[in-house]
Amino acid sequence: MDFDLNEDQQAVLESVERLLAQHAGPARAVALNRAGDYDHDLHAALEAAGFNQIARDLARDDTLAGLEAALTVEAIARSGGVVAAAAQMLVAPALCERTIEGPVAICTVGELTQPTPVRFAAHARSLLVLDDGDAYLVSPAPGTFEPVRTSFGYPMGRLSEGASVEPDREGQALGAGAADTLRNWWRLGLAVEAVGTMDAALGHTVEYLRQRRQFGRTIGSFQAVQHRLSLCAIEVEASRWLTREAAFHNAQPEAVAAAAAYALQAADTLFTETHQLSGAIGFTCEFDLHVWSMRLLALRQELGGVGAARRALVEARWGAA
Amino acid sequence: MNYGFNSEELAFRDEVREFLADYADLDGFYCQGHRWPEVRSMFSAMAQKNWLALTWPTEFGGLGKGPVHEYILWNEVAYARAARNPLAAGIVAKSIIRYGTAAQRATWLERIRTGDIHFSLCYSEPEAGSDLAGLRLKATLSDDGTCYELNGQKCWQSYAQDMDFLWVLARTGTQDSRGRGLSLFICDKAANGVRVAPLPTLDGDQLNEVFFDGVRVSVEQRIGDENGAWSIIGEALADERHIQFPPGRVRRDLEDLVAWLNDHDLGHDPMVRERMADLAARVLETEMLGRKVLATMVAGGNATVDAAMNKIIHTTVCQDIARAVLDLGGPEALVTGNRPELIWRQSLTETIGGGTSEIMRSVVSRQLLGLGG
């Protein structure tokens, strides 16, 4: 067993972080979110540097490089990057050999028949659609989805009035087993994004509480506060390990369900604790915490959230009810 | 023991409900920042019934009622989501009644009673949040003793953008005199040197910073003794404990969630039902704790601990309901302005504003459990 990142993985992480330092960050996320925009520049930079195809490019013996892709997505989430990284880097390569044109959004058929807000849908060139037993790739025409107003940190879109998408008619069926593959990698992506996002939210809060003084000392020096932050750190760390393990095993269903069930539950704790311990400033737009915290809640809404991940875990371990 | 209201109190409740029927769509409790003209005119209509002065002594133009009536009024207003109880008729007026001079009572009480003027609470500062006694905004008495000059900054003032006057806690003693060196002032928001700047918040509304740059305030606008503010603000807070976090708000949030679940055909799901049962029990918990505060006040006791317990639970239940709203609402709950999103959004700051949960827990552990520290 070797729990350290190997040299290649370390190099991947360092190079994406270098790129993100240049092209992403909370200020950029705030500006993009205000306008409901997608970060096409960051997307292009990631594409040019080869990160969008990393899971396939680094594949060995036909086995996807899930962990390397996950490390990249985690770093992008940590930076607050406004790109559909998980769909592009984790989910799409697991479903198609050829590169799928981005931005990529993912939704269920139900979210099309009963138009529901979907992350990145208003900007997507490709749409992966999960039906019960099938999965489809659709290229929505411009205007198929209209932007939805939200303050949860990602651009979202909903099927425009009068528009329709019928994946089984107009899309490409992705073949036998694709629905499970899509479900598992999508869920893995949510967990990975939650990890990077929680990490940044906690880091931001800890840094603030290291500086913020009340009663003649830093708030971070109060034991009652330290204990709570310690528990948060444990949840983030455990989420990271569960998630990386699931990525290493290329989205094996039980590992993914466990990682998502745990990480998405932790996301709620992290939201509550980081905001509470930041005090009033945490609710102002000028304090960057919201760049990450609000996203944690959005991630919990996708693919049935914690409840569905828990049911998937029970089913994977003990079989269907 | 009698958990219910008597017939006279029930009749008053019905009268309040009838009054509020006209304001069913006001939404001032959640959105006062966007609805101030309408909220203000509702307060004026309440003033017609003299309800802003419901508990003031009759000699000062009030109705002389007790805390039960006041609780009924503001609990119903919260349930109707019409408004939050106004600062002027509460903290400000009650402090003036208790500590003001005859001239100050004459100057301020009538204008407050009629809903003519409204106040913003200027206590917190950038460096003085939980540790209020550390505040720095300086009030310096002029050489001739006729006025004070205020210099410094306040932070997080709710609704200051719309209010007419500021209720300012300022330092008149040395910095290390802490709570013993503070005084209270009424300051006209339009006075020279006052500047209010918005702090946009995640709920789409705003808090404010208020800057004081050489603002001159006459000594007649200092309420109570110089350096005597700490006990005044404590007592003013004590007067308001039963109406600050009224359970009607939480009950209404729960009812709205139930209605939304039924509209979306989710009311049959056993997991959903179990969760709602838990929340229903917790709403009852807040109602009981709210009543406990009231009972202590009716008995003339000190409700500090009861109020701290009530605040902790009330605000946590608000957030638990909000969490259920998100969990059960799915992605639709993320759309700005949707009812579930609004319920969620409005629960965010409750565990911070009006004293954080952590400070309230310290009150319980020190004063109820006797744990020192």
Ligand SMILES: Cc1cc2nc3c(=O)[nH]c(=O)nc-3n(C[C@H](O)[C@H](O)[C@H](O)COP(=O)(O)OP(=O)(O)OC[C@H]3O[C@@H](n4cnc5c(N)ncnc54)[C@H](O)[C@@H]3O)c2cc1C
């Ligand atoms: C919606 C809203 C409306 C407000 N309206 C007004 C208003 O109208 N007028 C006004 O003057 N102020 C107002 N405030 C300010 C409010 O009173 C302060 O936010 C509050 O006192 C906390 O201060 P802070 O935000 O600076 O948090 P901080 O004091 O910086 O505290 C940050 C966190 O640390 C915790 N903490 C601090 N000390 C300890 C300790 N010793 N042990 C454990 N934990 C600790 C706190 O509980 C909090 O969770 C409002 C705030 C909000 C959110």
